[in-house]
Amino acid sequence: MQFLDSLQADLDARRAQGLYRARRVLEGAQGPRVRVDGRELLSFCSNDYLGLAADARVSEAMCSATRRYGVGSGAAHLINGHTRAHHALEEELADFLGSERALLFSTGYMANLGVLAGLLERGDHVFQDRLNHASLIDGAQLSAARLRRYPHLDVDALARQLAEPSQSNNKRNSLVATDGVFSMDGDIAPIERLAGLARKQQAVLMIDDAHGFGVLGPDGRGSVAAAGLEISRVPVYMATLGKALGTAGAFVAGSHALIESLIQRARSYIYTTAMPAALAEATRASLRLVTEEPWRRDRLAQLVTRLREGMAAIGLPLMPSTTAIQPLLLGEPARALRWSEALLQAGVLVTAIRPPTVPRGSARLRITLSAAHQEDDVDRLLEVLQQLQQKNA
Numbered sequence: 220m221q222f223l224d225s226l227q228a229d230l231d232a233r234r235a236q237g238l239y240r241a242r243r244v245l246e247g248a249q250g251p252r253v254r255v256d257g258r259e260l261l262s263f264c265s266n267d268y269l270g271l272a273a274d275a276r277v278s279e280a281m282c283s284a285t286r287r288y289g290v291g292s293g294a295a296h297l298i299n300g301h302t303r304a305h306h307a308l309e310e311e312l313a314d315f316l317g318s319e320r321a322l323l324f325s326t327g328y329m330a331n332l333g334v335l336a337g338l339l340e341r342g343d344h345v346f347q348d349r350l351n352h353a354s355l356i357d358g359a360q361l362s363a364a365r366l367r368r369y370p371h372l373d374v375d376a377l378a379r380q381l382a383e384p385s386q387s388n389n390k391r392n393s394l395v396a397t398d399g400v401f402s403m404d405g406d407i408a409p410i411e412r413l414a415g416l417a418r419k420q421q422a423v424l425m426i427d428d429a430h431g432f433g434v435l436g437p438d439g440r441g442s443v444a445a446a447g448l449e450i451s452r453v454p455v456y457m458a459t460l461g462k463a464l465g466t467a468g469a470f471v472a473g474s475h476a477l478i479e480s481l482i483q484r485a486r487s488y489i490y491t492t493a494m495p496a497a498l499a500e501a502t503r504a505s506l507r508l509v510t511e512e513p514w515r516r517d518r519l520a521q522l523v524t525r526l527r528e529g530m531a532a533i534g535l536p537l538m539p540s541t542t543a544i545q546p547l548l549l550g551e552p553a554r555a556l557r558w559s560e561a562l563l564q565a566g567v568l569v570t571a572i573r574p575p576t577v578p579r580g581s582a583r584l585r586i587t588l589s590a591a592h593q594e595d596d597v598d599r600l601l602e603v604l605q606q607l608q609q610k611n612a
């Protein structure tokens with residue numbers, strides 16, 4: 220059949236360009252060491268920044284909650300899938316951030332679709348950093364709003380776009396959305412300047428803090444707190460639970476009116492089964508550890524410093540980032556694949572990130588660190604990278 224033949228041709232073309240994607244099968248839990256194809260690998264590519272994904276206390280909270288709630292939630296939140304566990308987690312997340320309310324979503328991807336497609340209407344404008352996560356872009360495209368993208372971190376360019384007459388003459392709503400910490404670069408949005416500009420231009424600011432929540436700022440309250448701002452300066456705050464918190468799902472925090480509007484209008488909230496209640500209980504346990512074990516953030520920061528200094532010393536400078544995401548820019552996809560493959564042969568797992576996840580010509584190794592890594596682990600990574608560098612791969 221012609222359609223299926225064309226799929227095969229597309230697959231062949233991807234392979235030829237070094238853009239073919241394939242999965243690895245892990246035999247056990249996430250952590251600094253993972254089992255793949257019967258081999259133990261030292262891993263530097265999960266988003267489990269605090270080492271909580273396989274924490275025994277979080278796992279136990281989930282197991283014991285299944286004895287009370289079972290496994291499946293059985294229905295959407297608005298039918299009868301919304302349990303005491305979900306409700307308590309929403310209240311605790313709102314308290315933790317100092318927001319009025321929070322609303323759980325099954326995934327971060329769905330939260331972003333829900334916010335953008337649910338709240339924006341025809342005639343509205345949405346402005347996004349060029350390097351925003353795909354789910355923010357997709358959410359804008361699913362909405363009827365007009366999407367403009369501004370150059371990465373460029374607040375002045377955004378200010379010019381916001382000031383354009385086509386935008387200010389009509390009375391429609393404007394929303395500015397940005398990653399708090401950029402997922403493939405590790406750098407941080409200029410949140411204070413963005414908040415000032417949004418206020419001046421009467422635009423609503425939305426931060427996707429998937430990689431800041433739990434890791435940055437006092438008690439791990441995220442990139443808004445790290446910027447020294449009240450959470451109310453960011454009317455739409457979204458974060459995920461599958462990264463630093465080590466579980467799964469996401470939430471949006473904001474005012475009562477925002478949350479009630481999402482409950483009425485966000486289709487990715489309304490038309491889907493609620494996350495398992497036991498997962499909400501596991502996340503409550505994890506959120507407690509985020510506040511009670513600040514050493515995890517301290518350890519992570521020390522490891523970041525060790526890696527950056529080590530890389531500078533061997534002449535392989537990392538991209539500018541102070542977060543757990545420490546990419547090594549390599550350029551062409553084939554080169555990134557070669558490096559990733561050579562690391563694998565030495566027992567180190569770092570996936571190559573290629574277009575379209577990152578712009579053309581900027582394929583990279585996205586190295587991520589976790590509080591569960593040891594200093595020796597970082598030193599081993601440095602040793603293998605130095606050998607590769609000397610072989611001039």
Ligand SMILES: *Cc1c(COP(=O)(O)O)cnc(C)c1O
Pocket residue numbers: 325326327328329331352354398402427429430459460461468469
């Ligand atoms: C991971 C991620 C998401 C999606 O979250 P999931 O819960 O994995 O669907 C959204 N935004 C950013 C910036 C992310 O890194």
